[in-house]
Amino acid sequence: MLTFLNHFINGISLGSIYAIIALGYTMVYGIAKMLNFAHGDVIMVGAYVCFFAVSAFNLPPVLGLLAAIVLCTLLGIIIERLAYKPLRQATSLAVLITAIGVSYFLQNAAQLLWTSNPKIFPDFFGGIAIKMFDGQLIITLGTLVTIAACIIIMIALTVFTGQTKMGKAMRACSEDKGAAQLMGINVNATISTTFAIGSALAAVAGVLLCSAYPSLVPTTGSMPGIKAFTAAVFGGIGSIPGALLGGILLGVIEIFAGAYISTQLSNAIVFLVLIIVLLVKPTGLLGKQIREKV
Template identity: 80%
Template sequence: MSFLSHLINGISLGSIYAIIALGYTMVYGIAKMLNFAHGDVIMVGAYVCFFALNSFGLPPVVGVLLAMLICTALGILIERLAYKPLRAAPSLAVLITAIGVSYFLQNGALLLWGSNSKVFPSIFNNAALHLFDGQLTIGVTTLITIAACVVIMIGLTLFTGNTKMGKAMRACSEDKDAAILMGINVNRTISVTFAIGSALAAIAGVLLCSAYPLLQPTTGSMPGIKAFTAAVFGGIGSIPGAFLGGILLGIIEIFAKAYLSTELSDAIVFLVLILVLLIKPTGLLGKKTVVKV
């Protein structure tokens, strides 16, 4: 029974990684850049929700929506101010800028909200499901996290497959010049991608802090790096890849913690990534780059 319990916890943690990884992968797909500040947007989302609940006593739903709203605006602003001017710059310059934005957000949070950890309130009641005569206990937070991830995944699949904006995003990620020749406003499409990724980051932040309730300015950085790993693991640029990579990474991490070593669990996670990339450099569901003639 403990195996099943670890598996469910792994899927739950993996769901959070998957939601974050979706933001990485969508932005990479369309802007061909690694937005290393993405993890810190998660942290901002969690702080917004924390203050909405603790200082203003707003209901959790409002807190989550507010976090999404502010992170969306933040994501658009970051893209506009930091990345857009570098659209034609070498990718290394953009990468360094992204790392800079990451530190800016972390230190901004440190300045505004201090270095003391905040204890994130439990949004979902602490009820749990008891199955098999109480041998298996699943927390409501765990279930909601998994459900949120599934809903987001289905929503994004429908969005990119069926809506005009979603299809335009796929067109831009494949060939920007050709997209311009269709009359697609590429800058706006990139903005929308950042907006969606950042709104997802806010959700991930709230879910993360609901599961691991200590909130501090560096809260987003490790999950951000792991979610980036998950995105590469699944095949960067691929939405189903981010989902699969996130879930698998979560399961591997929890199993490593449970059966091998808590201290080494992170090392094991990255070891798996290295092995996968050695065997399949494009990641599990990644496509080979099409060489244009």
């Protein structure tokens, strides 16, 4: 029972990281209707920035995180401006391939700058953990911080999209860009802001991810990126609560599948569950069913 609970907590912790990444995917998809494949690599950049801020400049972890957020936000805006903005009118496949190009670019630039030798990410939480039931149930500080970060981000985003003017503009853009423009909403600025927020979230996710799994290489972001993308689809792409639900479910399923069925097959099981969910509910768990009109 206690091992079960341990796995469950680990699953939620991993799922929280997926959820934070998935939020970035889902927001960008909801508004720009594009799969931003470079998102996973922004995570990697964020983790590297934090790593160097802390290990080379001896900054405290909080400032390292802040540096990562600022730089990733800038990076997100620059990528959007240079690579995606000229393609606003192009087909979604063209944008997809450009995103893949950006992803290759970031990975290879990271490889040149920082080599492919794994960097060992410092443990910010000093191994502090709450031990219960004679040490059978261990909850590390890192786990708690990750889950707390996910909840805070979730609430902040819900308030932001629901209450602020920019948030409302985002929702309007995701529903109908043409109509939003007619209402005087600056669609381009809204899309750029969405990319900025998504990239900032990616930086947070990168730091949390590397705190939990400390080996940092230029391809660190790609697999979590793909999984978070699946999580976003799982929950219903474009929906913020859906990304949270999808992320957490994906994390829990992955940890349980690894613990109780087979470590080698945990990825396969995660994807199998995704397929089954999409077959039963083709728009994801919380996705809106859109009627096709003739």
